[in-house]
Amino acid sequence: MSTSATANLGKRALVTGASSGIGAAIARELATLGVDLVLTARRRDALDAVAASCKGVKVEIISADLGKADAAHALWDAATANGPIDILINNAGFGYFRRFDEVDWARDAELVQLNITSLVALARCFVDANTTRIDPAQLVNIASTGAYQSVPNMALYAASKAFVRNFSEALHDEHRGTPLSVTCICPGGTETAFHAASGGGDYSWIANASTKSAEFVAHATIRAMLRGKRTVVPGLFNKLTCFGVRFLSRRLASRVATHVLGKPRLALPVRGAT
Template sequence: MSTQTTPQPGTRALVTGASSGIGAAMARELAALGVDLVLTARRRDALDEVAATCTGVKVEIVIADLGKPDTVPALWRAANTSGPIDILINNAGFGYFRRFDEVDWARDAELIQLNMTSLVALSRCFVDAHKNSSKPSHLMNIASTGAYQAVPNMALYAASKAFVRNFSEALHDEHRGTPLSVTCICPGGTETAFHAASGGGDYSWIANASTKSAGFVAHAAIRGMLRGQRTLVPGLFNKLSCFGVRFLTRRFASRVATQVLGKPRLALPARKGN
């Protein structure tokens, strides 16, 4: 496990999905630590607004849609133009709150591409760039508390995050004892546009009570990453729920998730993403 708690001078980070929510908060946390940034997402205007809040560091913007195939190579080249990327935060992702058979395949294909395929492709670029380096480097992948059990009405999203968690933890173990550190972050409910964009449900008091701000999640995540943590669940209630689910049958845990998240809304908004 790394003992580094402050990035070295000249450290550069690539943050995906940086136009809003957790990604934007991650960018601001890194800027406060003096890390130069490459921010990527689909919306230039939103990225410009985030960049304006990341003062005291160099900020580059690369427009990319990681929900489309074959986007990663061009993004990686562009991100490394001004110098090597020392920190990669794979934050870009989306989900929907609806029965699997009520959503068209194009939306599912984009979710698979963004949440898993592009994340793996960027992770491969990063690992290949650093596996023989003596300089500390950090890869952070964003999963979810949904990675700990099946989640009806978010079947594909939760499954994609289970993939991210298992993939990231395995990478961490493969590179234990090296300067390359891999950390998986599993946030619970977070105060972002995700819920509106996903057609979120009529959440129970449990879900609302455990919700954290994007700033809270980003602060915990960045510090956990710099400490070289394997997996981090921000928030005490979220930690307890992820720990407690192991004592339930998988069927019962799935039923609990249904009660906690409530029912889907009547209309699923058009996909906007970040």
């Protein structure tokens, strides 16, 4: 990162879903830039391991389950108890790869709470706390390439990420020209535990070829955040896919997604911590 870019970087960041995958990689990327961290997820042991890998900065750990009602506000209060949050990375989320009618409603309700309701609640807390500030504040919401179309067997997950994308882009436009920037990141397939936890994995060569590492996505995320970008799709192949889908009918795009992602696994694993 250039010195001019990092000059606008906040001093303290809250990263949700920081116990593994993209969240953990973003935490380490921020640590290399000297940003103090508040890391949250459900698994304390995994958070401890991530914290140990974030050298040279102060790291606080808050165990929280954002799939629970009102957990977001309790998390925000705890995260700001020792100082303001200059950067919010709304990364926590989960999905499943299965027909909508084959999953219990309780799991769907948890998905909506985590992927949408808690994300919005934290975003509101962050915006309210930073609307009048004069130095930069950055909000990053992690969506998905699934935000660009319907995705059979991931109907609710993709729809939740479409919400995140539209919500983030509107916030970006509302705060254009102010010190508060909002960036939406839409990763494609990423080398994380998400696939096994969701019951996916029988992907076509197209999906496998476009898969990126969590570190690649994290680097793209911080780069986009520092530049105040509106929406970024990491990876050339993923960019082309999201651009190309606009030339297909929505029905055809949905059929293509079914082919690319393959069939769900026989057993749906219990949701892992995020």
